Amino acid sequence: AQTVTQSQPEMSVQEAETVTLSCTYDTSESDYYLFWYKQPPSRQMILVIRQEAYKQQNATENRFSVNFQKAAKSFSLKISDSQLGDAAMYFCAYRSASSNNNDMRFGAGTRLTVKP
């Protein structure tokens, strides 16, 4: 079964600075999707960014970008110009592209604190 590992339970960043959250995963599949979700104190799960494994180009969404290293099975999230509203739990997630394997696997999360 696929597993997702987030090795940083907590991270801290100064407002306006850049921070990188780490994520590694284990799979034998070649086609899959990777996601970063943000969970603020309201407990909503908000999609931050997604990456298709067949795409070599790293995904970007405004201040959020990823470093996808398929061979290393690594999928880190970079937040640039950090804002106070970025403070939240961040979850890395993996989903197979196979229709026979439909579920999504989540890491344990990284709690990000943004200091003013």
Place this chain on the structure above:
Amino acid sequence: DGGITQSPKYLFRKEGQNVTLSCEQNLNHDAMYWYRQDPGQGLRLIYYSQIVNDFQKGDIAEGYSVSREKKESFPLTVTSAQKNPTAFYLCASRIGAQPQHFGDGTRLSIL
């Protein structure tokens, strides 16, 4: 607006009681999911359904049951067999290759 509605937001269960958490979506999504989240932890899959009248167990299905009689609805019953039900429960739905959309969750506590 389309979305996923979970109710109630807070729920209390007495010992030996079954309780049902509601999840309704108007996104016309085929697949629906139930996750459990414990404090400081990630999401663990309880059950999922890819189509009406069909569902599969996830990693922690024991003590839970579901039904999928309508495309829009995927209720989760926490039975008395679930000995540690206190947690935050999230429902999600998806269509095709799109990311999952999540509801706002239900917090279940034991009285």
